[in-house]
Amino acid sequence: MSAQIPPGRVETLSSDQELRLKQVWSHFLKHWGVPVDSAKVLAQENNQKPLSTTNTATSENKPKKGGSKLFGRFRKSAPAPKSEPLHKRTSSVTSQRSAESIESAYPHSLIHESLKNLKPEEVRENFWDMLRTDYPDNLLLRFLRARKWDTDKAMGMIAHTLHWRLKDAQPDDVIRGGEQAAYKNHEEGYVKNIELSKATIRGYDKKGRPIVLVRPKLHHASDQNEEEMKKYCLLIIEQARMFIREPVDCATILFDLTGFSLSNMDYSPVQYLITCFEAHYPECLGHLFIHKAPWVFPPIWNIIKNWLDPVVASKIIFTKNINDLSEHIPKEHIPEYLGGEDTYDFDSYQRPDEACDAKLSDGETREKILAERKEIIQRFIDVTVKWIECSSATESKQLLEEKIAISKELSKNYSQLDPYIRSRSVYDVNGTLKV
Structure with a gap:
């Protein structure tokens, strides 16, 4: 990595x-x-002039010419079919x-x-x-x-x-309540998404970014209502954030379209995810791989691509086989069923035992860590004020380094606080998540 x-x-x-x-x-x-x-x-x-930016399409984000025929075919411009309902072509939240x-x-x-x-x-x-x-x-x-x-x-x-x-x-409430909240609130569609493991955070790509494996073949629009779908999307996004460690600041998504058919297509979650990544989680997407797209997918892609910001679109890569994937992901982090070496059973979800959340009731320890956090935040703010007000480049550099050092303290503090404010997930229980 x-x-x-x-x-x-x-x-x-x-x-x-x-x-x-x-x-x-x-x-x-x-x-x-x-x-x-x-x-x-x-x-x-x-009177500021625009700066060159690092979020434009680069050679890192663009798919390589080799093996890109599928990508090129899907990117050909085509209008949405006339039979497509207007709300599926244009969304107020896309x-x-x-x-x-x-x-x-x-x-x-x-x-x-x-x-x-x-x-x-x-x-x-x-x-x-x-x-x-x-x-x-x-x-x-x-x-x-x-x-x-x-x-x-x-x-x-x-x-x-x-x-x-x-x-x-309220994504902070979603991640803190976690999987247990879905069960306690009797949100059947939300629970079904969790138990089917439609999306699983597993392994890392070659740049150290956590991978979210999404299996659309498991999705049917009738399985959940809109609110449950949104909560599940937010849970996965926020859980993926838990795996990110500085200097890595984004995740990779692998859409495995093995077994996908038109009965699995649902534009609402796609629109919602686009909204989240473009408007509320900027610069949090590394690559998005669309793997083994079937013949029915091009018309769908012709609709979806028109919703995408060019920066997000530049991060999408179509892959067909293990060789394509292994250019970006180590084989030990590619599922065995896709030709890789990871033998994890992606259908083996088990609800975490409520006993795993024992620390949530320890208010005394939580308040102690929160008090420490408050003190660290205040020191960060105080140094930030000095950094803004300073008049020399040398002093600015020194204060910025002090801010980074305090940021590391704040990060460590969150690791201590986490089990006292967030319900344990399947990833905490199976040991793949270590905050």
């Missing part, structure tokens, strides 16, 4: 990129009521285009207006709750990279995501 730190992360920032990060933090701190003299860094916003239309209502001058329905303390708490073991700066940098280092657009995207996390999806 590669441990190389990519460009555009807190450890590898250019001076211009660091300035944009300072601007984002300035807006957050001002909204939270933290005293900070940010006039100098914010004064440079209006792509980045719809997300950006919302974000456009949040310009720089009205950044506080974008958070008008959220209390500052509510936004502050949710921001720190968004973190798992990732660093605070790298979380914000995902939004900056996704918006090509445009501070205003990045702030709009973050505001949109905070509204979504707090007022709509």
Whole structure:
């Protein structure tokens, strides 16, 4: 697995990129009521030039010419069939285009207006709750990279995501309740998705990114309602985030279309996943492999590809066999049934015993770790204020290094806190997840 730190992360920032990060933090701190003299860094916003960005299609994301005939055939432009219902061709919640239309209502001058329905303390708490073991700066940098280092657009995207996390999806509640919540709340469709293991997090690709194996042949639209489907999607996304460790900051998805037929096709979860990755989990997708696509798939792909942002589309690779997959994934992490060496039984889900959640009732220890976390966060904020206000490049570099060191403390603190706030999943029980 590669441990190389990519460009555009807190450890590898250019001076211009660091300035944009300072601007984002300035807006957050001002909204939270933290005293900070940010006039100098914010004064440079209006006349900023676009920065080159690392999230455009690169040779790393583009499929290699060898073995790409299938990919090329599927990418030929074709309009949606006339018989296709309008709601399946165009969705109000599908792509980045719809997300950006919302974000456009949040310009720089009205950044506080974008958070008008959220209390500052509510936004502050949710921001720190968004973190798992990732660093605070790298979380914000995902939004900056996704918006090509445009501070205003990045702030709009973050505001949109905070509204979504707090007022709509509540993904933190989903991951903390975990699989047990589905059973306790008697959500039959949600439970069925879990027990069928439609999506399983298993193994890593050659860049150290956790792999989510999705088996659409197990899906039928009638098995669950829309709310249950969304919860299952969020559970898998948030569980995948639990596997990510710095400097890795994204996951890989392997859609195995073995046994797929038209009876398995359901556009709603596809639309929802596109929305999540483009609008709320930017820069969290490494590659998306579509494996063994059958002959019925091209018309479906012609519809789906029109919903995709070009950056996301550039990360999609069609594969046909073990040789294609093994270019990106070590054979020991490819399922045996696909020609690899992983003998894991993907149909063997067992509900974790409720006894595994004993630490959830230990409020005393939880409060002690949370108090330590609060102190670490305050130190991070204090150093961030100094970093924004400092006047020399040397001092800025030293303070940024101090921020990184505190981020590592915060990451370690979350590892200690996790069993006291999150119900154990099948991955905790089988030992593949070690937070």
